[in-house]
Structures are given as structure tokens and as C-alpha cells.
Amino acid sequence: MQLENNSSIDRHSPVPIYHQIKELIKEKIEKGELKPDEKLPSETEMEDKLGVSRMTASKALSQLENEDYIYREQGKGSFVTPPKMRNSLLSLTSFSEDMEQRGFQPGGKILKSEIIKGNKIVAAELETEPEEEVFALHRIRLADEEPLAIEKSYIRTSYCKGIEKINFTNRSLYSTFEEKYGIQLHKAEKAIEAVPATKVQAKQLNIDAGEPVLSVDQTTHVKGERNPIEYMEAVYRGDQYKLLVQLDR
Amino acid sequence: MQLENNSSIDRHSPVPIYHQIKELIKEKIEKGELKPDEKLPSETEMEDKLGVSRMTASKALSQLENEDYIYREQGKGSFVTPPKMRNSLLSLTSFSEDMEQRGFQPGGKILKSEIIKGNKIVAAELETEPEEEVFALHRIRLADEEPLAIEKSYIRTSYCKGIEKINFTNRSLYSTFEEKYGIQLHKAEKAIEAVPATKVQAKQLNIDAGEPVLSVDQTTHVKGERNPIEYMEAVYRGDQYKLLVQLDR
DNA sequence: AAGTGGTCTAGACCACGAA
């Protein structure tokens, strides 16, 4: 990798230098200017070429290693992580995003879309007061017209006022959070079980009662907020749906 | 928090100082000596009391923030993350570790424990040559004496020579990697499905054929290595096992 | 021996928050 002598670093920018270096390298990796397993400039090389201290260069490279863009080997150097090893599975996605990724046409049928008073379970999961109002959105989710899942979402309305007026038939809940309300999703917990379909579920999913389905309870959190924004109880057809997750550390 | 003047830090240990500080604080949080939202010593305080440079103290605190043990606010200080906000779900754990966390006595019964030539599926998942030898470890896993899961692991032997000589009846595979081979696990992908139990599975798990079970295919990676160390096909009793995962971003 | 990353030091200036 070539380093333009001392250009590309703006010492008067409010953006920290190590962050500028990070972005510089990320960009080169994403553009393909840096090939998989290609050696990056060493810390001392950056010291000279970019005119920064070694600790600063080191910080940039350490963080890139944490984010899995590069790997480092003592005595050898820093190298670009080949794409195969990189986090390839999207972690926090909605059904719509998920289906599009898999090449299916997502669709939906609304069962319920209204403000309700949360019941005990919902209140406990959302950490709301028992009488507090929440937005309930129950949908049957389709992939290429076939019913694939039943999703019952309960949403804390204080983060997204007026959400009950939106038609979610073919709209992603998560992209609505992000685009309409500027809400950045942070993390989620899923509790996953294999259970037999109830009669009602079987009818809605067009399968036989007792067939295995994937039951997923999910709590979704927003960046910087202590309380969750969404609690969802979902059921997926066992014969048609595979859940992919990526675990770290 | 009280800091014992300069004790508890061993400057001649091969363990880095920042890591010693991290462990010190983690321990106090886990023991409850540091309460939720309690203020930690500041960086300058650690400089004085522990006799380390500020950068070292800062590194320890930064990493604790990344690991969600503490949160930091400019101008205010560093504080213990309340347990509710903390990542409570271990991400990459073995069955044994998992069961201990849930308060069950883990146990096991070995079905197979030998070096084999990998079949096509295994070779593809482990990215080995089709004729390459792998260590096959098939176990029935027990929780409080009850069969709960069937785990079939295939392990790349080049990372852990001699592993076939170890008795894994009551031993964790992952802690063996870490303690005996010094292998640091990095990340894993799981593909999760709800399927009906086959006759053989039903017998081994002491349930009826056709009952829902959780089928999980997992590929596990090691830090700094491009190829996976383990591919596992596991089946968990649907009525007894819930899989918890934490998703980020 | 030379190059690399891993760690550590003893300073420094800044922006932010609370008093």
C-alpha cells in the first residue's frame, strides 16, 4: 500500500487522527485498492509517512483489528482480512431486509395495528408501566406469496409518536424507525425455541398443527436508551425458514 | 472504590498491566464490591495509586467500556454498567459452560471419539481437503442426567494435535481449546432450524419421533486463523432447550 | 540483525461537566 506523503491527514479537523487513518484504510479495503492478505504499512512506516506518533497509528490499527478489517501478527505485520473471514451475516435485520437478501419477495398481511394497553408480559419485556399504552403490530409475513411467519410486535410509543397511523403491509418496521424517526437500532436479544405449531398458528401458516415451528422472542434496543423499543413474539415455519446468526468472541 | 496502594499489580508478570487492571475491576464488579452506576477511580487517580501511566489506565478502562462492563462520560467519570444494560448473554459458549450458567449439572455420553476422513459436507464446512483427517466427537449431552442434546463436532486436527486422546465425557471442548492448546476462539456462525426429530434422534433424546427439535449447524473460528477449527451439527430437545443470542448493530 | 507488533512511560493540550 502506498501512503501519500502526509497528505490525507487533516490535523485541524475535529475528527481524531486515529479515526482519519481508520477511515482511510477502510476505504482502500472496500474499494479493493488493498487486496485480501495484502500487507499494510507498519506502525513505524505510518509514523514517518503520515507524521503521526506510533501510538496513534497503533490505535488506528488496533481498532481496525477489532472491527475485523485487518489481522495482525507479531513480528510479521498487519494484513487485510479476506472477505470470507469477515462478518458476513447481517445481525440485526427485519424480516423484509432478510427476505430481500435471500432473494424472496417479501409481503405481509396485517392482523392488528393499534394502540393497546400492554399486558403483563409485554410490560415486563418493554419495561413500561402496566397501564402504559404500546403500539401492537401483528402481521403474517409472506415470502413469494407463501406465509412464512407470524410476527407480533409491541412498540414503545414514546420513541415514535404517531406510528399507529402508518400502514405496515409492505413496509419494514426497522427502516421506518431509522428513516422516519431517526432512531438508530443498537442491539437485540433473541430467545429461540423449537415448538409444535398451535391450531391457530398452523392455519395461519398453512401447515399442520403440531408441525415444528421456530419460536423467537426478541427484545430490541435503541442506541443510547436504557429501555427497549420493541418486544416481538414471532413464529416461523420450520420447514421453510432458517435463522442465521453470527456470534462473537 | 478503594485502590490498595500499588498492591495487586505485578510488574514482573508477563500479563500486561492494563490487563491486570481490567481483571481487577471486572472481579470487583462481579463480586458486587462495585455497585451499579458507582463511580470508578479516575485515570489520574489510578496513575497515582497504582503507579502506572495514564495511557495504561486509560487502555484498561477503554477496553472495559468496549466489553460493556463500564460506561464513561467525558467530564464526569467512569461508572459501572448496571446489569440490566449489560450484555448478559454469553455469545460463544460451549454446552458445559451454558448449562452451568443456567444452574444445571452438565454431563455427557460419548458416541464417537476418533480420527476420521472428513466427508464432503464436513470438508466443505471446515474448508479442508476431502481426504484430510478430522477429529470426530459425537456426544449426547445431559443436563441433570436428562438427555438434552446430540452434538456432532468435527475438528481440524492441525490446530490441536493429540486431541483424540482426550476423554471428553465431562470435559468442555472449548475450555480444552483454550486451556490445553492456548487457542483463542473468535467467532461462530449458527444456522438454526426447527425440525421434527428422526427416530434415532428421538430415541437418543428420550422423546417421540416427530417432536420438534432445534437443529443447529455451527462453524467456529479461531482468532487470527482463516479456516474454521470446528464444524458442529447439533440437535436440541425443543421442549427443554431455549437458545439465547445477542445481536449487535 | 533488522523489522514487526505489544506494551509502557511521562509528559501535553483539549472539550466537557459540575460547582
Add this chain to the structure above:
DNA sequence: TCGTGGTCTAGACCACTTG
């Protein structure tokens, strides 16, 4: 104003890898 974390510097010693 003072204490805090956020960043940065210019050195240093070490262990590891490669020639």
C-alpha cells in the same frame, strides 16, 4: 475553576519472525 475523559507525542524495552 477544577476534575474528568479524549487524544496525541516522542521516546523506550520486549518478544516474535524472517533473513
